[in-house]
Amino acid sequence: MTDKPLSEPAIADAAPPLPAAPRFPASASGGILPGLALTVLIAAAAYGLRQIPGMGLVSPLVLAIVIGMGLHNIFGTPAMAKPGVKFALRRILRFAIVLLGLQLTFAQVRSVGFVGFSIVAGTLFATFFATRWLGRLMGVDRQLSELIAAGTAICGASAVIATNTVTRGSDEDVAYAVACVTVFGSLSMLLMPALLPHTGLDAHAFGLWTGASIHEVAQVVAAAFQGGQQAGEFGTVAKLSRVMLLAPLVIGLGAAAIWRARGDKAAGHASPPMPWFVFGFIGMVALNSTGVVPSEVKGDIALATTFLLAVALGAMGLETDIAKLRLKGIRPLLLGAAAWLFISVLSFILIAALM
16 A cells, blocks of 8 residues: 655644744753752852851851842842742752751650750740740731741741741741841850850750750850850750651641631632651651661761752742832841740740759
8 A cells, every 4th residue: 555645735734733932841951950050059159158257157048048039139030940949949848858857866855854855845835836826916927927936946947948838928938037036046146155154054954955945956056065065965965856846846737727728718728738748857867766877978968958958948038029028027026036035034944943
């Protein structure tokens, strides 16, 4: 059988229409790669800035969000970068939080002791719910109040961005909350060692005070070791046990958000997702507790985790408008100050009374 050649009109009818422009999958160079490369460069720049004398005390997470905000508000975020920026905000953020679990073990929590852990946990949950309640009284948006509460109560910027996976605040809410925990955590880092001679606390109790109240892990390390080696080591362990409580808090907030959303479905509001990645965090803690992760690898994993969090916060900065931050006014800052004073004073009272 001989095929007849198609006429030109038939060829036109048979051929599929050509797209106006090539469309690449998200994994191709036209998808996430431009934005992902930009966020990685921002994170690298944040680490580079820390080499400047005096800048080493500033978290790379904070520097990354500041650089991202500067680029976005001065030059704008390129449209081609947006898919990669969103990828960093979602996938990379969650993966980094899972990896964060490899910095903790259940043995570290046990070493804090029952009384010490009770002080850490009681202070954390009291601070979170008191801050959220005070935010309502002050007229601060629920999402922003919740982010400030989480950042103050648990572990600074990492807790803010983890909590926002269920709180669903705006990028400006996240940036404002990160700014609050950075400012007041830095004040604690400077003031607590200066107050140590007047507190009557021994090295063990001072380490617990820093670990139970200062916002960022790096800030705790910087403050606690000024009270001596014992204070530094115990403060770091107390802080890490506090970080472990990020998991139950975020899971609880996710469950509460789903419960609230049941009444909103009739209004067309989507139900927030359960933060399943937090179970990955718990799994990594359990894995690390077995001792199968080589100690020489843990340092590299910790550096990679912080870098990935910096990538995510650089992406957050690329989505944040400073003009919208100004619209939020001074009340959230006052809420952050009140939360800082609450956690500092409450933890000190509990330690002085029970230790």
